[in-house]
Amino acid sequence: MIAWLKENKIGATIVAVILFAIFLLILSLSKQNQFTTRPNDVRLHSAPNRHSRTLTTMKSGTKLLVLARQNGWWRVKNTKNDQVGWVAAWVANNTSLKTASTLSEATFVLDAGHGGSDTGAISIDGKHYEKTYTLATAEKTKKELEKTGARVLMVRDSDVVVPLLYIPRKAEAYQADAQISFHFDSAEQNNAASGISQFYYNANSQTLAQTLNRSLNNLPLQNRGVDTVPYLVIKDVSRPAVLLELGFINSKKDFSYIRQNSYQQKVARDIRQGLSQYIQ
Numbered sequence: 001m002i003a004w005l006k007e008n009k010i011g012a013t014i015v016a017v018i019l020f021a022i023f024l025l026i027l028s029l030s031k032q033n034q035f036t037t038r039p040n041d042v043r044l045h046s047a048p049n050r051h052s053r054t055l056t057t058m059k060s061g062t063k064l065l066v067l068a069r070q071n072g073w074w075r076v077k078n079t080k081n082d083q084v085g086w087v088a089a090w091v092a093n094n095t096s097l098k099t100a101s102t103l104s105e106a107t108f109v110l111d112a113g114h115g116g117s118d119t120g121a122i123s124i125d126g127k128h129y130e131k132t133y134t135l136a137t138a139e140k141t142k143k144e145l146e147k148t149g150a151r152v153l154m155v156r157d158s159d160v161v162v163p164l165l166y167i168p169r170k171a172e173a174y175q176a177d178a179q180i181s182f183h184f185d186s187a188e189q190n191n192a193a194s195g196i197s198q199f200y201y202n203a204n205s206q207t208l209a210q211t212l213n214r215s216l217n218n219l220p221l222q223n224r225g226v227d228t229v230p231y232l233v234i235k236d237v238s239r240p241a242v243l244l245e246l247g248f249i250n251s252k253k254d255f256s257y258i259r260q261n262s263y264q265q266k267v268a269r270d271i272r273q274g275l276s277q278y279i280q
């Protein structure tokens, strides 16, 4: 081989290029499996969920080697002390989050009611659809929750129909801490009713509904309170789930708020505050 390489310069060059390419490939693969934690106090868990035991909390800048990946949770090894455990990848990699907390490890699913050909209820002026305001409010809530580092998954993020049966699937797949459905009410007669309500069905959702009831109490619309209703989206799901009716779209007074960015933003902040209490 050596003799052949000495005689054959072109062959030797090709072999050298191939060896160098293999070296670069191995180097890039090993780098892909390594990363550095960004926020402080990222928790190393015993299993890929936030309810598992915390083995230790790590300082910002801890170097980790990724051994496996599962639903956003990574099994990692600390390259300094060889300790192995699981981290929430969206928390460990978050560049804008300063300190990780239990809320930042939580997963929420937001369900903006209706969409596409299913317009939902129609506003008092006959010109606007419920589906527009459910999405606008859910998107603002997503932004608010993401400030805390929490993982937020949307059932829809554009004007499309999502079959009712599909809605709880995301919450199940990611073992979400809460699923929140956004809706606006409609009374049989215009201006016949006003106010907000919170609905749940399964017993494991009662605390979530009550916590959000309190956090939404300072909205400018009357709080009609918590009730149980067997709606499919909150009934056929094992995770805690709540459906919020955030005002009557065919009430002149309620719609004047519903359409305002400032009202939607207030709802978003109140939900964040409620979920933060719920998780802690």
Ligand SMILES: [Zn+2]
Binding pocket: 113, 114, 120, 121, 130, 182, 183, 184
């Ligand atoms: Zn609706």
